[in-house]
Amino acid sequence: MPRFSIVVPVFKVQGYLRECLDSVLGQSYRDLEVIAVDDCSPDSCGAIIDEYAARDARVQAVHLPENVGLGRARNAGLRHARGDYVLFLDSDDSYTPGLLEALAARLDAVGDLDILVFDHVRTYWSGRGGRSQAADLFERAGTDVFRLEERPEYMRLFLVAWNKAFRREFFVGQGFQYAPGLYEDAPVTHMAMVTAERIGCLNRVGVEYRQRRQGAITKTPGRRHFDIFQQYEGLFAFLAQRPELAWATPMLFERAVFHMLFALKRPERVRAADRREFFDRIADFYARYVPAGFTLPEGPTGVYMRTVAKRLYGAYQAAQFAARARKAGPAKVARARTRAGKRAYAGLYTLHRSRATDPHLAVYTAYWDRLPSCNPLAVFEKARELAPQVHGVWVVRKELAGRVPDGIDHVVRDSRRYWEVMARARYFVNNVNFPDHIVKRPGQLHLQTHHGTPLKRMGLDQRAYPAAARGMDFDRLLERVDRWDLSVSANQHSTRQWERAYPGSYESLDAGYPRNDRYYGANAEDVAAVRARLGIAPGKTALLYAPTHRDYRAAWTPSFDPARVARALGDDFVLLVRTHYFDELSPELNDLAARGAVLDVSRHPSVEDLCLAADALLADYSSLTFDYANLDRPIVIYADDWEIYSQVRGVTFDLLSGRPGDTPGAVATTEDELVDTFRSGRWRGPEAAALRAAFRTRFCQYDDGHAAERVVRRFFLGQDAGPAIVPLEHRTPAPSPALG
Incomplete structure (x- = not known):
């Protein structure tokens, strides 16, 4: 079977x-x-x-x-x-x-x-x-x-x-x-x-x-679309035989009438000559099956259903005409948002939005309501220090709620308190976007921290790359962008990319990425402690392999054989593997980790800890490359599919050009070349160091250990985004493990 x-x-x-x-x-x-x-x-x-x-x-x-x-x-x-x-x-x-x-x-x-x-x-x-x-x-x-x-x-x-x-x-x-x-x-x-x-x-x-x-x-179009009535009559005959399903009858009735109205207003389904008859059939269905005490929904659906309930075809036509006029008008986007809001935000959310906002309440979330992390977490921690009057609440998924660290207030997405917090908070901090159903009220402020420097094409630029754009609604994307007040950037490259890819009225805040402050605040003892927690033996050279997601692959598979590479490098090296958060856990990686061939750190809560622990970064096209460059440690790019990736996803510059500022260090395109890069010492040679220095100059422009403070002062306190950025030559990143 x-x-x-x-x-x-x-x-x-x-x-x-x-x-x-x-x-x-x-x-x-x-x-x-x-x-x-x-x-x-x-x-x-x-x-x-x-x-x-x-x-x-x-x-x-x-x-x-x-x-x-x-x-x-x-x-x-x-x-x-x-x-x-x-x-x-x-x-x-x-x-x-x-x-x-x-x-x-x-x-x-x-x-x-x-x-x-x-x-x-x-x-x-x-x-x-x-x-x-x-x-x-x-x-x-x-x-x-x-x-x-x-x-x-x-x-x-x-x-x-x-x-x-x-x-x-x-x-x-x-x-x-x-x-x-x-x-x-x-x-x-x-x-x-x-x-x-x-x-x-x-x-x-x-x-x-x-x-x-x-x-x-x-x-x-044609008479076959009248089949819809027989289909739903069959559904309600089924319900009549199942009294235990009475709870579902009002909901199914509303969906049935909505579906009928959906078909009616589409000329590719119901012909003009049949519309009045089709409307009358909806009215007949309504009269026959309407549940006792049924409440009409809010918004346009309720308006149309009311015309059906009263058999007012002329009123239905007038509502249709008004809807088409609004759709064609200059305020199309705003009105569409309002109509959507009336449908989706009934109940608690609507009730709480009628109350005053709380000037001392902030909402945080990261990576679509995963655990606290990334730039929002760094902002949250600094806000507790510099703006203690602001109470921060994190939004997390239900299955993760038990893993939120102690001392962090949080709400489960879609819980009763969630809707109150989302309705009343003054401040919103996210490294992606809040859901479409969140309405930005007057006086509320949104901070978009992002979560990396863009090598790949993002936002509206993805329209030219179908594989990358699959599933994206660019109109809705722009509606989300319209909620932003501040957009954080780590370098001028990012600022230019964000403003083109996400056009909007927000202000770009060239402050550095708050999460990267850790690379300037940690000392040798911190580095040693992180390595000890990860189980990295003293004297080992730790390589962090952090590949990015591929839009053209259904599931993650390593681009090289991690076990073979680890064996070839010998006992002096240890390979840490961290898959992208879009990629599901890999059975192959689990097996390698179980055999001791690699350390699987894919679900470690802090990528910053992993970077501090690593003697070098082995990357492909991940934005982690830009963050790790702050540590001024060797970076090796393994790019076996650059041509495919750059054509399918689109890129903002040529990472492999070898030009200063483009390429952060040694490059390998085959497994044998990768092994030789480490065996020969090219990974930390003078040429790689020179490339890394130029890369840091270009992309670590604002990261100096004070980014979170600049963001908090500007966003929460309304002050100038100080302190001034420390010149690159005067910054001191966390020491490498070898020096510690």
Whole structure:
């Protein structure tokens, strides 16, 4: 019995089918079966399915004698499924590499789930694309397991069949079947979500959802879109038989009417000649199924529902006209934000935003609500010294709350206190961006600290690099930038990049990175203590290998063989490996660490500690290179894929040019060359030292040990950003371990 059964209904997609099947069969996780259902397709799809079935025993070809439509084709495939979990994949879409392995790992970690939902990226024929609008929900879910009654906001997840892994016994046992006609996904998704006892989310893009210019059923106007009423009538018939699900009825009713209104206002679905009749059918549905005591939602949805409830088609048309006029007006962005706010910020957040802000309250977070770290932590610590009247509260994810260091006040994201703090704080400090649902009130101040000097392209510059831009909504990005008041920079290179990549009205604060103050405040005893805690024996030369994330790789794998390199360098060296926070923990790295070949420091809470402990940095294109240069210790660049990285991600300068200011030290492009770089001594020779000096001059421009003080005085105290920057030649970084 396979772990996963993937049901692929197929009809008139011969140009996309091979890519779809290859994306499944090429998955790193092999314990699967594919049930490809030929829905009597008139093109060569049937032959393609047979070809794949002939060469891969995991593929089962099912040929239907007549065309039955997408829903019933899925049902036909489900009858052949034998896996523990069943997934449905549309035949013009594809899986992203590593999806099934990630699903299996999550299920192994948390146990059987009835439903495991994953994210998707929407790609258009024109080249546009973006991650789903529910991306924030996946981020917030973490590894939580819940029922929908406990987390009703997860009803906002995309109502389709192909973004979920269903436990087959649960799905079949509940008797779920896709009905004929369009919009067949929504009722089954609703039924499954409200009956599931264990739901989980995987914060990973798993499907490339292809939006074809022609051929998509939902983009073909006609009477078939009236199927939506029959589909939702089936859902409410199901609810009528399940009184224990009464809690879900108001929520599902609102979603159903919203979905109908969504279809009505789209000319590619409902033709102009049919709109009045379609509106009347919505009104009929509303009158028949409206729950007792139902409260209309706020915002535009509530306005449209009110016209439906009162059968006022003229009022509906007027609301539509007004919405189009506002959309076309000069205040489009501001009004869109207001409308979104009315929908999303009901309840506690709205209540607390009606109260005065607290002039002595600051909110901190780092790396999308991970543990306190980076520039925000350095600002927080300095603010406790220089601005003690300001109380700092950190936002952290639920699963990390127990690991927050003692003495740091914190709130769990989306808790009751979280909404109060976010509504009332005067100061906001982050090294990324706060969520879109956070409204900046008059008088509130936002500090963007960033978290590195940009070698790679960032922000709007990513538009020219599709792999790097995948999932990004640049309009929303600019709305987030509009909240910034101060943007911290460590050098003029960064200042120029931020102002171009993130155009806005904020002020650039050329103060240095607060987190880098540590490199000028630590002494020999501090360095020795950090090395002792890490288990680095005295006299060992510690190399910190800190590779960056690759947008074009599904999972992290080392660019060289760490065990071989460690053996070649001998017992005098120890290799510390720290993977990027975007990359999941590597089984290969775990194995190497267990065998003592390397030290895995990927989840060490302080990268600054690791840098202090290291005699040299072995980097690729990581921004850590710029920070480590403050220590004036050797840096070796291992760049085996520079050409690919620079073309796929885009870069702001040529790191490998060899020109002073561009290249921070010795460079290796092969594993043998890397070993020779250390054996020969080139890694710390005079040429490498000269390159490092020029690199420090260019990129350690403002980092002098006083950056946090400058930021706190400017942001919290409204003073000039003093003290003056210490010239590079007068700075004294922490001593290297060899000198200590």
